[in-house]
Amino acid sequence: VPPHAAAFLGSELGELGELAPARGPVALADVELPDAAPLPPLGEVPLRTDREARVAHAAGRSYPDLVRLRTGRIAGAPDGVAYPRSAEEVAAIVRACAADGVAVVPFGGGTSVVGGVEPLRGPHAAVLALDLRDLDRLLDVDARSQLAWLEPGLRGPAAEALLGSRGLTLGHLPQSFEYATIGGFAATRSAGQASTGYGRFDELARGLRGVAPAGELDVPPRPPNAAGPDLREVLLGSEGTLAVLTAVAVRVRPKPAARRFEAFSLPDWPDGLEAFRRLAQDGVAPDVARLSDLEETRISLAQAGDGTAVRALRGYRMLRGHATGCLAILGWDGDPDEIARRRSVARRVLHAHGGLGLGAAPARAWEHGRFEAPYLRDALMARGVLAETLETATTWSGLEALHGAVTAALRTALGARAIVMCHVSHLYPTGASLYFTFLRRAPEGEELALWRAAKTAACEAIAAQGATITHHHAVGTDHAPWMAAEKGEAGLALLRAAKRELDPDGILNPGKLLPTS
């Protein structure tokens, strides 16, 4: 946390006037760890049952996870961690655990922020973390069809490097990019920062292979067709509860020749939403499209400090009547001529809605820090600040009301000295996503209660608006209580029937996705 940002946040979040000094997490040896229960024999599959491996697979990266890891009071740990090296070894593990009634938690990058990798054992005697890191190969490339089969343990950068050596890109850049894996992207219907252009991961993932206790699933990357319900869309987002994914066929593209970013200021939130709606519905949306509300714009610019460039930007906005306003960041990938054409169309739309071009610098600053927020969150936690995000999506006609309702719910739950801010980051013809960030000082020991109150208030407001409980963070344990509102009773029954069929003993990722009651 840079000093000017710390000072600014202290003044916003208040009471003590300044932030507490950095405080580190407890040592590995001091983490409270239950004794490991016995696991079935896994033959040749590498297995670890040591403290380090178990603690490293005890949690994801949700705020409660981080609080527990930091204090050493973890909720539980897997009894062991298996590291299969092939789809066959994954199948052998699933078979062995099904036979012995041992829970299996598929583990990719461990970046879930919704409790998706909690080592819950459900009714079972033991729980095994199935770490897919060694399934990290590029299996096949069909360049003519722009398809590549990837193994699930490949992290974002490694997948891009393998594809990049063939002149290809996947273009999937979630904030978790550095650690998250191909299997995790598919299991959670991930969306990345350029998904408005490249498509969500559930669009990019054209084929899947997976292993369930009841058998193996194989969805070839055929074009869209009329051969009944789409099973790809059942496995995508199943979060390891229906099958362990062993390969994903992704759509790839030629690496773009150029990339361009540009920032704009929109007079107000409704203007910005209307401009973005036009971009999406006219089919001229940039690949990256991000619109901050008034508060996020204010906070971002204040946190940017007081350097010459920032002061110049502030002065320019003031001069042009944008003392307040909403910051928009647009990005284009591709051939330079095509970027120029698309940019010109987008500029016309933004200008028509009162947009003021701010040049590339603010957008490049965003691009530079695009994967940093999770690290900043850790740094803030170490100084006694709860920093959390949540996201949703709804139709264009519902966006303003949803924004207002969730902002109000969070403000009520967090009290006066809190920051609640939001941006739109994914555009669709019929609607868009909202991504909320909230910060508040959290006295030691009160973190989890505060988080729970804020999260519950926001989720209730989202459900009351008929919006989706999660646009791209997925369900995990945290959103499971709202799945009945999301899917309806008959919808939930359908998901439970799929689970019973593929995983009759419920060993796959217990307690995730579906409400436990």
Added chain:
Amino acid sequence: VPPHAAAFLGSELGELGELAPARGPVALADVELPDAAPLPPLGEVPLRTDREARVAHAAGRSYPDLVRLRTGRIAGAPDGVAYPRSAEEVAAIVRACAADGVAVVPFGGGTSVVGGVEPLRGPHAAVLALDLRDLDRLLDVDARSQLAWLEPGLRGPAAEALLGSRGLTLGHLPQSFEYATIGGFAATRSAGQASTGYGRFDELARGLRGVAPAGELDVPPRPPNAAGPDLREVLLGSEGTLAVLTAVAVRVRPKPAARRFEAFSLPDWPDGLEAFRRLAQDGVAPDVARLSDLEETRISLAQAGDGTAVRALRGYRMLRGHATGCLAILGWDGDPDEIARRRSVARRVLHAHGGLGLGAAPARAWEHGRFEAPYLRDALMARGVLAETLETATTWSGLEALHGAVTAALRTALGARAIVMCHVSHLYPTGASLYFTFLRRAPEGEELALWRAAKTAACEAIAAQGATITHHHAVGTDHAPWMAAEKGEAGLALLRAAKRELDPDGILNPGKLLPTS
């Protein structure tokens, strides 16, 4: 059948040298109809049990359906036809039939060409056709979100008229457009002639409501999200076997200001496929994109007769070295400036692959006759010719082999004096569809055996190539035997589990979608 076309087909299909004179179907009174079994009381819901209603709901529009209707030897008939006027009446019918163990066949336009509306009763004592024609309202328009809720019984033209009065269009134009319904489009994952641009119906249908024996399903038209498996994608393509759809939220667009068509000649099939691949993968595909193979091009031009325009076109192609070649038809909708830009980009791609512009006339001729093929098929049947179509799709790298394998399979099954021709009509980044038409003289009484042999040979070839068994005709009864190849054993088990959950007694559209064995 115009005289010059009849003469040409006679010379191609042969033996007798000319076609048999027109022969009409048997009279309604002469259709063999089993006695009607008793149906449960349906309260106020209009119900017909007369001969005309039962025969009209005894079949769809597959070739075997037409042969049976024409000869009066129908395979079966519903015991009655209910005409619900509201979603509540649909729910009441489903409840009553579930309670009494009576099969229910949802019936829209009756245009299924794969046996999707056959009045099969399965293990039940009676079967009711549930005709949705009176659910024909536009329920709601959210213009800002480009969404409209439509009732399932609305036919294509009526839906377009209702939307058109608000300046909107759905843009969904399958060959069955004049009769097929919104519910049928959704239940079968329909694709239309402009789906390359507007999207398949499974993309256009953003929300669904339906009634199953186990309860009511409601999928609101939320933007894509990460809240678990997508139930919309389970109901789409479920062909009335999981629920009766009672409302569909579709994506709508402003009516285009202009429409433009243009024809091209490509030197050969591989050139044409490569040009179309570039259009799709570069994101510059027109809204309508259709490429005929050498044979379809030859037949189409020959059937077009010998008028001045056709002779001029033939002369021009000859002169430019396109004595043979593949006809491509491209179409664009939208703002005239944008059409001009997109057309210019597409022309460059086609020229780079040896394409020769043929102007608008051949394309307009296609547009003019775009819904006529089913009528022509009836006319040919009346003159003793089997005329049938089937369709599939695969990756770009698999298209040539698939085309070769299916063509060879059909030629082998049909013998020497047959026409087997094909076109690509739907482009995706990773692949495309193939649509085959085949014609052969069918001696009276041998029609069904001939059809069965050809259809089976083509389906086996498609499955052996790993292609989809159906791109847009859906599964019905005809493709059900290949669903194990399409979905895999675990995939089929998953579909059966969904069916058991929503329709435990199996009353909804028995014998469709899933193999009966």
